[in-house]
Amino acid sequence: MxxxxxxxxxxxxAGLAAALSAYENGLNKILIIEKNSSLGGILNQCIHTxxxxxxxxxxxxxxxxxxxxxxxxxxxxxxxxxxxxxTKIDKDKTIxxxxxxxxxxxxxxxxxxxxxxxxxxxxxxIKLEGERLSGILTAGLAQRYLNIEGYLVxxxxxxxxxxxxxxxxxxxxxxxxxxxLGVAEIMPYSNGLRxxxxxxxxxxxxxxxxxxxxxxxxxxxxVEQVVICQVDENKNYxxxxxxxxxxxxxxxxxxxxxYNNVLEDLGVQMSSTKGAVVDENYxxxxxxxxxxxxxxxxxxxxxxxxxxAMQAGLGASRYVKGLLKHGKYIETKNKNGINYVVPQKFCxxxxxxxxxxxxxxxxxxxxxxxxxxxxxxxxKSIKKMFLLPSEMENISLNLSELKDCKSLSIEIMEx
Amino acid sequence: MKNLTCIECPRGCNxxxxxxxxxxxxxxxxxxxxxxxxxxxxxxxxTSTIKIKSLEVVRLPVKTSMPISKKLMFxxxxxxxxxxxxxxxxxxxxxIKNICDSGANLIATRTILK
Ligand SMILES: Cc1cc2nc3c(=O)[nH]c(=O)nc-3n(C[C@H](O)[C@H](O)[C@H](O)COP(=O)(O)OP(=O)(O)OC[C@H]3O[C@@H](n4cnc5c(N)ncnc54)[C@H](O)[C@@H]3O)c2cc1C
Numbered sequence: 242m243x244x245x246x247x248x249x250x251x252x253x254x255a256g257l258a259a260a261l262s263a264y265e266n267g268l269n270k271i272l273i274i275e276k277n278s279s280l281g282g283i284l285n286q287c288i289h290t291x292x293x294x295x296x297x298x299x300x301x302x303x304x305x306x307x308x309x310x311x312x313x314x315x316x317x318x319x320x321x322x323x324x325x326x327x328t329k330i331d332k333d334k335t336i337x338x339x340x341x342x343x344x345x346x347x348x349x350x351x352x353x354x355x356x357x358x359x360x361x362x363x364x365x366x367i368k369l370e371g372e373r374l375s376g377i378l379t380a381g382l383a384q385r386y387l388n389i390e391g392y393l394v395x396x397x398x399x400x401x402x403x404x405x406x407x408x409x410x411x412x413x414x415x416x417x418x419x420x421x422l423g424v425a426e427i428m429p430y431s432n433g434l435r436x437x438x439x440x441x442x443x444x445x446x447x448x449x450x451x452x453x454x455x456x457x458x459x460x461x462x463x464v465e466q467v468v469i470c471q472v473d474e475n476k477n478y479x480x481x482x483x484x485x486x487x488x489x490x491x492x493x494x495x496x497x498x499x500y501n502n503v504l505e506d507l508g509v510q511m512s513s514t515k516g517a518v519v520d521e522n523y524x525x526x527x528x529x530x531x532x533x534x535x536x537x538x539x540x541x542x543x544x545x546x547x548x549x550a551m552q553a554g555l556g557a558s559r560y561v562k563g564l565l566k567h568g569k570y571i572e573t574k575n576k577n578g579i580n581y582v583v584p585q586k587f588c589x590x591x592x593x594x595x596x597x598x599x600x601x602x603x604x605x606x607x608x609x610x611x612x613x614x615x616x617x618x619x620x621k622s623i624k625k626m627f628l629l630p631s632e633m634e635n636i637s638l639n640l641s642e643l644k645d646c647k648s649l650s651i652e653i654m655e656x
Numbered sequence: 657m658k659n660l661t662c663i664e665c666p667r668g669c670n671x672x673x674x675x676x677x678x679x680x681x682x683x684x685x686x687x688x689x690x691x692x693x694x695x696x697x698x699x700x701x702x703t704s705t706i707k708i709k710s711l712e713v714v715r716l717p718v719k720t721s722m723p724i725s726k727k728l729m730f731x732x733x734x735x736x737x738x739x740x741x742x743x744x745x746x747x748x749x750x751x752i753k754n755i756c757d758s759g760a761n762l763i764a765t766r767t768i769l770k
Binding site for chain 1: 660661662663664665666668670700701702703704705707712713714715717719726729730733747748765766767
């Protein structure tokens with residue numbers, strides 16, 4: 242049986258960076274398994290610019306960002322298997338995959354990095370009244386049709402959900418000649434980056450209806466009208482506030498979920514993010530199995546995906562070389578106002594200089610402090626003018642700040 | 657006085673520009689330039705795709721090499737409808753020089769070898 246030092250599952254931005262980092266840290270037998278016919282993952286359909294400002298100090302498009310990493314593979318011994326789908330992995334790191342050329346294959350790995358990305362929440366996953374009509378699809382799918390296949394899915398469009406993909410698609414479809422009549426968001430605030438509200442909606446005078454949702458979709462076979470309605474704090478309809486739009490397409494941008502079938506089947510400990518519970522090297526509860534990128538928690542910026550994946554690649558290389566220490570884990574706790582923190586635990590002996598904690602807040606905050614504490618001792622307190630659930634926050638702590646640390650919690654202090 | 661959201665990076669600073677063209681609320685120098693451009697001649701990078709003859713894909717993603725006047729956005733997109741090229745293309749290749757007299761080149765943003 243073929244045996245690799247690291248097998249990376251998924252060839253998106255996370256998988257590419259993880260594999261390159263494992264290689265740069267001294268491993269040679271590395272394989273990337275990717276189900277699509279090309280590397281790059283979701284970046285291939287994100288043709289807008291806005292990627293890489295932190296890693297390259299440039300505003301690249303998604304494919305350009307991916308290309309920088311794909312080009313780097315040329316001078317390495319990293320092997321690639323495209324059009325190959327991993328169906329199962331075992332605790333002893335046996336990997337089962339299949340493709341048209343080789344059929345069903347079984348290989349072994351010393352370590353595995355899961356970088357399988359995320360999936361979109363679908364009409365089935367959210368409640369929508371009305372008939373099951375054609376003309377309702379997710380924003381990512383609409384993006385794929387337009388940017389990869391060159392096919393515009395509708396001419397008169399309404400968008401449910403203000404996630405970034407929905408906003409990006411509002412602009413993209415408008416530029417290609419569609420009329421986008423509006424975006425409805427059930428929360429009283431937008432779920433997309435502020436700059437996307439500005440450059441995707443305001444630039445084209447597309448209205449954003451906050452605290453609104455789609456109440457009904459009408460049509461025979463195909464979408465003909467959507468009815469939106471305002472909601473109160475408990476998300477109940479405020480009757481009488483309905484507005485009707487004549488459209489041929491309803492696009493859903495209602496959230497992303499880490500995609501982890503394979504990990505879940507394996508019995509890895511999972512967290513509230515729907516990703517695995519990981520430590521400072523992004524190692525899961527099964528030794529030698531790592532997770533990073535959108536498969537671990539949904540990121541809004543690719544730059545942080547790359548950094549996270551590089552750490553996972555470094556972790557895997559240390560695991561293979563037997564360099565990871567088995568110290569005591571300190572848990573990270575999310576308290577008031579914090580939705581989750583990644584990593585969920587860390588071992589001080591395995592941290593070189595510093596460790597980055599990533600988290601999201603539960604709701605928008607203004608003029609607050611982020612408090613990081615070890616019991617009663619304040620390790621760090623950071624003032625923030627704005628905090629939004631749609632923007633992932635990160636804070637790095639160095640080893641001296643963590644000296645003698647027994648526990649770690651992150652919370653929001655309001656005045 | 658005008659309030660703007662800076663689009664130069666994901667931070668999205670809330671900018672204010674007053675009648676004497678003084679910019680406040682910007683975290684870095686990019687915000688200053690953005691606000692000044694925004695009230696005189698707003699500019700955007702245009703991204704789209706064009707037809708490509710290739711064994712791998714049917715569309716090639718492209719962008720303008722720099723932000724172009726917002727007024728030209730739709731003109732450029734219309735123009736792209738009738739452009740077709742052939743693989744191989746390298747990421748960064750110039751497809752059209754000074755597209756629609758915008759001052760920017762149209763460049764490929766993906767490498768398509770076959
Ligand atoms: C539509 C959209 C717009 C975005 N816009 C921006 C932006 O403007 N700026 C920015 O910085 N960031 C943006 N992001 C965020 C960022 O680009 C992504 O979070 C990041 O690229 C995700 O990388 P990934 O490798 O984790 O996942 P993906 O790119 O999804 O890669 C996962 C890969 O795993 C493969 N795979 C999955 N399961 C298997 C299996 N079982 N076997 C084999 N292969 C498998 C998939 O085919 C896929 O190629 C955007 C994200 C999305 C979705």
